[in-house]
Amino acid sequence: MKIALIAHDKKKEDIIQFATAYRPILQQHELFATGTTGKRIMEATGLNITRFRSGPLGGDQQIGSMVANNEMDMIIFLRDPLTAQPHEPDVSALMRLSDVYQVPLATNMGTAEVLIKGLQEGFMDWRLIQHQED
Numbered sequence: 001m002k003i004a005l006i007a008h009d010k011k012k013e014d015i016i017q018f019a020t021a022y023r024p025i026l027q028q029h030e031l032f033a034t035g036t037t038g039k040r041i042m043e044a045t046g047l048n049i050t051r052f053r054s055g056p057l058g059g060d061q062q063i064g065s066m067v068a069n070n071e072m073d074m075i076i077f078l079r080d081p082l083t084a085q086p087h088e089p090d091v092s093a094l095m096r097l098s099d100v101y102q103v104p105l106a107t108n109m110g111t112a113e114v115l116i117k118g119l120q121e122g123f124m125d126w127r128l129i130q131h132q133e134d
């Protein structure tokens, strides 16, 4: 599966903890991230991650483009709900596209844990069938 990992600045430590805790699961998949998030996770965990631009410079849009091409299976996006983001339209656009294409997207740690455990249990296997149809 192709999984995107994204976190706003105040959630970077949280996503590093998440990636560390679930490293054995994550390393079985193809990982993508926005620029700074990916760099921080790679440094902390050694996971192999394809990095896009930083969020404010278009990284969310690049991941959105993968969603629109049906090339992204899951998004973990730990958002900071208490800080205004200069690129809020890009953030909203990514969430909108995920809804358009039925791509599971977690915006907080609680949902992220459910998604990653569900992934391990095979709850995402429907995406494999969809890939075969493309």
Ligand SMILES: O=C(CO)COP(=O)(O)O
Binding pocket: 006, 007, 008, 009, 033, 034, 035, 036, 037, 038, 053, 054, 055, 056, 059, 060, 087, 091
């Ligand atoms: O701003 C972001 C998502 O909207 C994240 O970008 P960075 O990973 O580059 O900090």
